[in-house]
Amino acid sequence: MPAQRADARRNHARLLAVAEEEIAAHGADASLEQIARVAGVGSATVRRHFPNRRALLDAVFRGRIEALCAHARDLGSTADARTALLEWLRAVTEYGASTRGLAVALLRDTGASADAEHGNTCANELAAAGEPLVERAAEAGAVAPGVTAEDLVTLVTGITLATEHHPDPVAEADRMLGLTMAGVLPQG
Structure with missing residues (x-):
């Protein structure tokens, strides 16, 4: 697997940090769209990093x-x-x-x-x-x-x-x- 670009690594880290906060506040059904909004990325970026909710929860x-x-x-x-x-x-x-x-x-x-x-x-x-x-x-x-x-x-x-x-x-x-x-x- 090729190394991620620096911006992709930053997005991944930011998405994880925001997802941790949102899941702590709203549980496992926290809005993926809200996570994207707070992280300052589009929902497609969330899906590129985490193909489904399961992958995001596992990462968190x-x-x-x-x-x-x-x-x-x-x-x-x-x-x-x-x-x-x-x-x-x-x-x-x-x-x-x-x-x-x-x-x-x-x-x-x-x-x-x-x-x-x-x-x-x-x-x-x-x-x-x-x-x-x-x-x-x-x-x-x-x-x-x-x-x-x-x-x-x-x-x-x-x-x-x-x-x-x-x-x-x-x-x-x-x-x-x-x-x-x-x-x-x-x-x-």
């Missing part, structure tokens, strides 16, 4: 998703597999609850309607990074058989969506994750 959330994936890898050497998995799930939940638009972004473009080229890379990367933690926890008997990292990313996404409008979404999402992980019914 890329850095934090990479950090969460690195955190999962770092936790791989933690002695207690259950503790490692819970710590990672709490980190994913906290970020999802504190970052408007991420939970919706993780749900988009899945299933039959997914675009193979621009599919849900954030959710896929999180699940791939968490899978070794889930496997270790399953081997230790800390996770029910058949549970996958994809299941847990979907569960965390649901929790963050359910708590999105709570006065303290991070605390409520953490509480809901705790309830989910402990189970609703006491061990008998």
Whole structure:
């Protein structure tokens, strides 16, 4: 792929900065036209840099998703597999609850309607990074058989969506994750 011209790099960086602000203010459905207007470019420029909303959302959330994936890898050497998995799930939940638009972004473009080229890379990367933690926890008997990292990313996404409008979404999402992980019914 040829190197971008300097103005194209500036436009890309400006679009990302504006998109981050607009998504923080308006969620994952922030207006692409508004993003273009605030960035001082035309809507065609937005589409050249980001062929669809999925590509824009992935770019906006890329850095934090990479950090969460690195955190999962770092936790791989933690002695207690259950503790490692819970710590990672709490980190994913906290970020999802504190970052408007991420939970919706993780749900988009899945299933039959997914675009193979621009599919849900954030959710896929999180699940791939968490899978070794889930496997270790399953081997230790800390996770029910058949549970996958994809299941847990979907569960965390649901929790963050359910708590999105709570006065303290991070605390409520953490509480809901705790309830989910402990189970609703006491061990008998």
